[in-house]
Amino acid sequence: MEVSYPELLQSQLGNLMKTESAPDVIFLLGKNKVVRRGHSTILKVRSGFFASALRTNCWKETAHDYKFVKENIEPSTFDILLEYMYTGKIIISMENLSSVVNAAAELQLAEFFPACETYACKELGSKSVFDMITLAYLHRLDTLWLTAMEYFDAHAESLLKEEGLLSLSEDLVLEVLSRDCVNVGELDIWRAVVRYVYHKCGLDYHECPLLKIPSWPGRLWVEIIKDQQTGHDRPTGGDMEKEEAKEDFVRQRDDKSQDLVVAIPQSTLQSLRGTILPLLPAVRFSGIRINDFGRLIQGTRLLPHDLCIQVYEYHALAPMISASKDDAVRYGHSQILAARSSYFDRALQPSWREASDGVFRKPNIEPRVFDLLLDYIYTDNIAVSMDIVSQLTDAAVELGLEDLVEGCVEYACNHFNDESVCEMIALSYRHRLERLWILCTEYFDTCGYAILKGDSFLQFDEDLFSIILSREIYSDELTIWGAVVRYSCHKVGLDLKDYPLLTYPKWPGRLLVNTTKTVKQEMFSPDNDDVGASSDEDSEIDPVETKSSDIVVTVPRDHFQLLRAAIKTFLPVIRLTNVPIKDFVRCIEGTGFVSSTFCLGLYRYYALPEKYSSDYAFAPPRAVFSSFLPSEQWRALWSWVLQAMGRPPSSG
Known part of the structure; x- marks a missing residue:
């Protein structure tokens, strides 16, 4: 059985520290050399510094006592560390944390740091953040450094105006301000650097004249005065009416009344320039508006001329x-x-x-x-x-x-809506915008009957129009045929007002197309049954006989050939098997845009669809089209669906 009494051990060692029972180590602390005593055996075990020092005789004052002089460690600080070495207790606050950690680092108390770092991260605030930044930087306390940097970045706008920034070293100021994640504008960083430089040069940073902002469009301008002409070494920020040769001043220049002129002794300006030069990398002048750079920074004369040129070139x-x-x-x-x-x-x-x-x-x-x-x-x-x-x-x-x-x-x-859906389809097709493509093409499929009655689809190129027509559009095929004719006329440059190719007669009338030269009828050839094939363009037969109920449209032969070639591109995607036989004869066959071979195959399909459906490459019927629900009723139903979805109903 193991018995443990850590509290008793801690109490007894604490009592040993407070008594003067056989101490063999003497400490002289602070400037007043206040005496503290300790036991070498405990100190060697707890401190790396004492473990090394107490093995030699260089610290021996007498035959039995060691003497250490630590003027840089205050007695109150050493008391905290001494109690830690004897009992393991740490009694610290944010006010004494820096001095205690610095002393612990000197005495090599490695196990002391984690607890202090945890405490500092928890109690970090605006009054202590700069001390903690310095502490973490000096002793490589990574967790404290990251926590302090996050706090600084989140409150940078207010912290840059605090005097704690002035306590940092130049290297640390450069390290902190040059990071990418500082949440503040570059002009604010510039102003913080100028205040810091004023402080380092022993000048009054509270009334720094180089941080004053002139009225727009005035500029801040520094005039150099010779040192022998003034009894002052420090520039002042007040408006004065004394002569320029007697003292520094801020005044309004006569020729440009809105400019703010600051007079600075030459030696003071040289000191400021020398101090600010290593800190300039902390300011990213490319992030400052060029107008602000010219008004508030360039005229201070704190920047090298080459740097000003680079800034203007960059802007x-x-x-x-x-x-x-x-x-x-x-x-x-x-x-x-x-x-x-x-x-x-x-x-x-x-x-x-x-x-x-x-x-x-x-x-x-x-x-x-x-x-x-x-x-x-x-x-x-x-x-x-x-x-x-x-x-x-x-x-x-x-x-x-x-x-x-x-x-x-x-x-x-x-x-998007009926008027813009075609434009959005073309846009998504050009740039492969998948989400827009899916939404717009599905909308087109549903509202295709109305959209194809308009003109917006005429902006499609041939490949895109073929892709759209091959989809399951809810529309009767005669409307799709009319859209193809309109599209082809548009591409060829024909006006349907001059050539009414979509004006259909009543049955038994037919729409017939004649050219200015005789159009010959293609002979039906059982050996040439390929769908879409056409070999009748150069043959000559007698013109087609017409009836009074027919509508005859005359088209110049060259225009007819162009139009027929354009329509031929889309025949594979038009589901002509969906067109009733009477409508095909009445509206399509007599135009000559469909080859007689194709017509023959279609007639055979109409007569015996089970036998000839596999012999000809007809596009299959559209899966979504239903003759049970007329298009007008479908449009009304779709409007109700759109209203339920919270979208305005389509105009078609």
């Missing part, structure tokens, strides 16, 4: 030319454009400036679109509407503004 204006008849010019800052756009980040290289004279030419981007893009790049805000979202997305993709593309897609997904 150089690059003109951006967007498309318009008069080449409208827009301007932007290269560093902002490079930071916000992957396109400009790659493009804004020295080789580009030499090759293009610093000008981007964007004839494909309208000025109003580019204005919106600049507004987004500079402010992260943008006003989007459906009439411009397509152009805006195209430009955003080109300029590498991924976040803006996502925002435009989100807006388009929530606001």
Whole structure:
């Protein structure tokens, strides 16, 4: 059985520390050399410093006693450490933590640090954060360092104005302020550095004239006065009417009444410049607006001339030319454009400036679109509407503004309708915007009957239109045929007002197309049954006989050939087997746009569908089309569904 009495042991060792029973080590502490005593046996076990020192005779004062002089350790601090070495107890506060940890480091009390670090992280506040930063930096207390940095970053705006910053070393100021995560503007960091430099030079940092802000558009300007002309070594921040040769002053310059002029002795300015030079890397001047740099920083004369030139070069204006008849010019800052756009980040290289004279030419981007893009790049805000979202997305993709593309897609997904769905389909097809594509194509499938009656689909290119027509569109096939004819006329450049190819007669009348030259009828050939094949373009037979109920449209032969070739592209995706036989004869066959071979195969399919369905490559019937529910009723039902979803009903 193991018996343990740690409290008893701690109490007895504490009593031993308080008594003078056989102590053999003497300590002289502080400037007054206050005496404290200890036992070498315990000290050697608890402290790495004493374990090494008490093995030699260099610290022996007498034959039996050791003597240590520690003027840098105060008696109150040593008492805390001595009690820790004897009993393991730590009695500390945020007020004495720094001195205790520094002394513990000197005495090599390695086990002392974790408890102090935990306590410091828990009690960290605005009054102690700079002391803890110094402590963590000196003794490599990683946990305390990270905690203090997080606290500083979160409260940087107020902490930069605290006097605690002035207690840090130059290396530590540079380390703290040059980090990426400091949550404050670069102009505030500059002002903090100037205050710190004033303090290091022994000047009055409370009334630092170099931190005064002149009225717009005035500038802060330093005038150098010779040292022998003034009895002062420190600049003052007050407005004075004394002459410039007698003392430092802040005054309003006569020729530019809004400028703020600060007179500083030459030796003082040299001291300020020498002190601030190592700290300049902490300020990222590229993050300060060029107007603020010119008004508040350049005129202080604290920066080297070469650095000022670099800042102005970095802020150089690059003109951006967007498309318009008069080449409208827009301007932007290269560093902002490079930071916000992957396109400009790659493009804004020295080789580009030499090759293009610093000008981007964007004839494909309208000025109003580019204005919106600049507004987004500079402010992260943008006003989007459906009439411009397509152009805006195209430009955003080109300029590498991924976040803006996502925002435009989100807006388009929530606001498209019958009038804009085709434009959104074309947009999603161009840039492979999957979510927008799925939503818009499903909407088109459902509302295709109404959309194909309009003109918005005419903007599709041939490949996209073929893809759309191959989908399960809820529409009768005669409407789809009419859309193909309208699309082909649009691409060829024919006006349906001149050629009424969609004006259908009543049964038994037929729509017939004649060309200015005789159009020959293709002979039916049992050996040529390929769907879509056409070999009748150059044959000649007698014209088709017409009846009074027929409608005959005359089309110039060259136009007819172009139109027939355009329609032929879409025949594989038109489900002509869905067209009733009377409607096919009445509206389609007589136009000549479908080859007689195709017509023969279709007639055979109408007569015996079970026998000929596998012999001809007809597109299958549309799965969603139902003759049971008329399109008008379907549109009404779909409007109810949209209202239930909280969206406005479609206009078709």
